[in-house]
Amino acid sequence: MSERAYQSLWVASHGTLQELLGGEQALLEAVPGRERQAFRYRLAVLYLRYLGLLRRFDAIYDQMVQPQKRLLVRRLLDSVAGRVLELKDELVRVDLCETHCLEHVLQDLMLTPADLEVPIPKYFQLEQSSVVKERQQKLAEILSRMEVTQESPPGMPRTQAVILVQTMERARQGRLRAAFMREIRREEDRDRKVWEDTGPKFSQDEAAVVIQKVWKGHVQRRRTQQDRRAEMEFIGMLPASSQAEHLGILQKATLWEENRRALQKEMEEEFQAAKVKARETVAETEGPIMKEAMREQIRQWFIECRAVTGRFPDYPDESLGGSCVIFADKTPEQVKMELEMPQESKMKAKETSKEKDQERKKRKENKVKKREVDTELKVLPSKFIPGITAGHQEYTNMWENRNESKHPSQSFDPEILRKEKQKELEVEIRVQVDELMRQELKNLRLAVDREDERPLKTPKKKPAKKTGKKKKKEKDLTSDRSLDSLYEELVVSGLLKKSDRVALKDYVGDCLYLGSTLMLANKLPMPSLFDVRQNMALYGVLRLGSADIHSLAPLIRSILLVGPSGTGKKMLVHAVCTETGANLFDLSPGNLKNKYLGKSAAQMMMHMVFKVARLLQPSVIWIGDAEKTFYRKIPKEESRMDPKRIKKDLGKAMRLLGPGDRVMLIGTTGRPQLAEMRGLCQLYQRILFVPRPDYNSRYVLWRHLIEARTQVTPSLDLSALARVSDGYTAGYIRKATQVVLTDRRLLLLPRWPLGASEFLGQLAKLDPVYYEEEETLKDWYFKTPLAKKNMKVSKEQLQAEEAKLAKEKKKK
Numbered sequence: 001m002s003e004r005a006y007q008s009l010w011v012a013s014h015g016t017l018q019e020l021l022g023g024e025q026a027l028l029e030a031v032p033g034r035e036r037q038a039f040r041y042r043l044a045v046l047y048l049r050y051l052g053l054l055r056r057f058d059a060i061y062d063q064m065v066q067p068q069k070r071l072l073v074r075r076l077l078d079s080v081a082g083r084v085l086e087l088k089d090e091l092v093r094v095d096l097c098e099t100h101c102l103e104h105v106l107q108d109l110m111l112t113p114a115d116l117e118v119p120i121p122k123y124f125q126l127e128q129s130s131v132v133k134e135r136q137q138k139l140a141e142i143l144s145r146m147e148v149t150q151e152s153p154p155g156m157p158r159t160q161a162v163i164l165v166q167t168m169e170r171a172r173q174g175r176l177r178a179a180f181m182r183e184i185r186r187e188e189d190r191d192r193k194v195w196e197d198t199g200p201k202f203s204q205d206e207a208a209v210v211i212q213k214v215w216k217g218h219v220q221r222r223r224t225q226q227d228r229r230a231e232m233e234f235i236g237m238l239p240a241s242s243q244a245e246h247l248g249i250l251q252k253a254t255l256w257e258e259n260r261r262a263l264q265k266e267m268e269e270e271f272q273a274a275k276v277k278a279r280e281t282v283a284e285t286e287g288p289i290m291k292e293a294m295r296e297q298i299r300q301w302f303i304e305c306r307a308v309t310g311r312f313p314d315y316p317d318e319s320l321g322g323s324c325v326i327f328a329d330k331t332p333e334q335v336k337m338e339l340e341m342p343q344e345s346k347m348k349a350k351e352t353s354k355e356k357d358q359e360r361k362k363r364k365e366n367k368v369k370k371r372e373v374d375t376e377l378k379v380l381p382s383k384f385i386p387g388i389t390a391g392h393q394e395y396t397n398m399w400e401n402r403n404e405s406k407h408p409s410q411s412f413d414p415e416i417l418r419k420e421k422q423k424e425l426e427v428e429i430r431v432q433v434d435e436l437m438r439q440e441l442k443n444l445r446l447a448v449d450r451e452d453e454r455p456l457k458t459p460k461k462k463p464a465k466k467t468g469k470k471k472k473k474e475k476d477l478t479s480d481r482s483l484d485s486l487y488e489e490l491v492v493s494g495l496l497k498k499s500d501r502v503a504l505k506d507y508v509g510d511c512l513y514l515g516s517t518l519m520l521a522n523k524l525p526m527p528s529l530f531d532v533r534q535n536m537a538l539y540g541v542l543r544l545g546s547a548d549i550h551s552l553a554p555l556i557r558s559i560l561l562v563g564p565s566g567t568g569k570k571m572l573v574h575a576v577c578t579e580t581g582a583n584l585f586d587l588s589p590g591n592l593k594n595k596y597l598g599k600s601a602a603q604m605m606m607h608m609v610f611k612v613a614r615l616l617q618p619s620v621i622w623i624g625d626a627e628k629t630f631y632r633k634i635p636k637e638e639s640r641m642d643p644k645r646i647k648k649d650l651g652k653a654m655r656l657l658g659p660g661d662r663v664m665l666i667g668t669t670g671r672p673q674l675a676e677m678r679g680l681c682q683l684y685q686r687i688l689f690v691p692r693p694d695y696n697s698r699y700v701l702w703r704h705l706i707e708a709r710t711q712v713t714p715s716l717d718l719s720a721l722a723r724v725s726d727g728y729t730a731g732y733i734r735k736a737t738q739v740v741l742t743d744r745r746l747l748l749l750p751r752w753p754l755g756a757s758e759f760l761g762q763l764a765k766l767d768p769v770y771y772e773e774e775e776t777l778k779d780w781y782f783k784t785p786l787a788k789k790n791m792k793v794s795k796e797q798l799q800a801e802e803a804k805l806a807k808e809k810k811k812k
Contacts, residue, residue, distance in 0.1 A: 101515025
């Protein structure tokens with residue numbers, strides 16, 4: 001896409017944004033609980049449209065070149081991402097479920113399931129790339145120092161050992177080749193004998209006619225098949241047959257994007273240099289004029305106030321804004337009334353506020369007493385809407401009517417830059433002028449009114465109301481140690497690890513297409529792998545990727561992934577670290593075995609982990625086998641390991657995390673029923689169920705894994721593979737493809753096409769996830785607080801519907 005295309009996309013995005021800001025007002029009105037479905041529909045529409053807007057702003061920010069526009073787009077991108085997170089929380093509050101079935105909304109908006117995908121801003125990885133490289137180099141240096149050079153045990157020389165291994169490998173390959181050729185010869189001999197015994201005997205002319213007929217039919221069928229494939233490729237129903245051509249197109253696209261990013265860097269460097277120069281120029285040329293104009297205006301205000309009130313006014317305090325109060329469009333009498341507010345009005349204000357507080361308390365009590373099904377539904381106030389509104393207003397005032405043809409190079413606009421620097425300089429000069437004019441006012445009082453300086457009436461700060469218990473500040477147990485020494489100790493002890501480089505999109509899965517049908521039947525739908533991926537993008541990646549988003553978004557400190565082994569829980573943890581450039585701390589009970597024994601040592605370990613995680617944020621703290629930390633009863637074989645020793649310190653450390661700390665705890669477990677439900681649910685704010693893949697996800701997964709190695713041919717029945725592999729997790733399916741699709745098998749594909757039966761033998765060697773195991777996990781999941789609320793609301797709705805039906809029957 002060219003710069004003009006991104007400009008038109010920007011204009012269209014702001015048109016959509018204006019519509020969405022208008023739709024936000026409708027959600028602020030309270031809705032009765034009986035209209036839950038209509039309220040949910042409006043929320044879902046806003047959520048999907050903001051997702052599309054987030055995708056657009058991400059593309060614009062990634063490829064737009066003009067530096068001043070990119071600053072505005074970046075603010076809007078972060079604000080829209082934050083609004084998506086707020087709407088996700090509202091959907092959870094209304095649905096009482098982490099899975100949202102939005103098929104009907106997609107149909108009404110004429111969208112596809114691909115539009116449900118949560119886009120991850122590309123700048124997350126691009127801006128963290130240099131930091132991640134430095135961290136990896138530092139980690140590699142520490143690990144290399146840990147390696148102890150051990151002398152090789154006495155034995156044969158290395159070259160002799162290599163020769164022996166090569167000889168044995170060649171012999172093994174020779175035996176396999178001989179057995180393969182022997183089988184081919186046997187088949188050829190068998191076919192020849194069958195042909196000699198039962199084959200028809202033709203004359204020479206008849207044989208030629210048969211050969212011609214078969215050959216012509218073969219040629220025509222091949223030509224028809226080629227034409228059909230070319231047509232399907234043209235309309236996009238099949239991938240391109242030439243892999244090289246497809247790769248060439250992708251390489252051109254990536255090269256174009258890299259060139260634009262390089263141009264962005266050049267423009268940004270030029271813009272930063274121009275900012276410094278513009279600041280100096282404005283300070284030299286306009287600074288003295290601004291200073292003198294402000295002083296004259298303030299002097300005039302002194303004279304007008306003395307003419308109206310008979311004395312010189314008090315100069316506004318810095319806490320009130322200083323001379324900004326004077327420069328507002330107000331008369332001297334209004335300024336005086338604001339600065340010298342009578343005590344009577346203050347007392348009246350206090351009395352009215354007390355009356356209002358009493359009325360609010362009464363309303364709350366009445367609401368608590370009248371707890372019914374028809375509770376009011378209302379969206380909570382947004383912290384991101386003001387930023388979105390301000391950004392859209394800035395676009396309207398500054399960029400909407402700008403003639404882009406005058407700036408074909410897309411460099412910065414010097415006029416806009418000059419105005420920005422004027423505002424910055426005006427703020428700095430005002431502070432200096434305020435100090436000078438306070439002294440001048442003092443001198444005027446002494447000279448004209450023979451009056452000493454009056455004490456300034458500064459507004460008294462109200463003491464903060466005591467709400468609950470005071471939070472104790474964490475004691476720094478390692479104040480005498482540097483960050484590098486703590487980092488090195490955690491690496492040496494194995495608590496800080498290098499995460500695997502895995503993208504979140506590699507967690508393959510498809511949507512749940514029958515979710516709305518299940519919800520209409522008052523059944524709680526189980527999430528698909530697609531839903532799990534989206535939730536991890538929302539709860540993990542978007543929050544940790546940006547400090548601006550994390551500081552204002554609803555605070556989520558911890559996530560628990562529950563599911564059978566092989567469903568990709570650990571992969572999701574590594575994907576979050578990869579997408580955000582986060583550090584990975586491993587506090588799994590198995591990893592803590594024989595480390596930091598004793599109560600004081602465990603406390604020190606938790607302090608070091610959370611201190612380094614805060615200082616080097618973003619950070620992910622992973623606890624595998626999370627149920628062991630909250631065991632109901634510790635097994636005898638694990639009693640020495642003492643898996644519950646970090647339970648108290650972990651809870652305390654998590655409570656100290658605030659909105660500015662980009663640190664997230666992610667736990668994974670396959671046996672949550674062994675843990676205390678209350679403790680587990682108190683520590684982890686979000687509990688996500690990771691099921692075995694359904695038919696849709698298995699089909700997509702088989703296709704993805706096979707296409708990564710070779711092309712899928714018509715001889716391979718993916719639908720049959722997806723049906724037969726029911727019960728097997730994504731990890732087992734991946735193992736089966738790795739075993740079957742070896743380099744040797746790929747070489748034989750032209751003569752021996754791939755068949756579904758080859759994968760079945762490998763799947764048969766693996767144990768599937770049995771129905772009873774998954775049902776046990778589902779039963780536990782239905783006992784979580786959110787699932788209990790969902791069941792309660794669904795029962796109340798059923799009772800209400802039954803009551804309505806009974807009334808209608810009576811009327812009839």
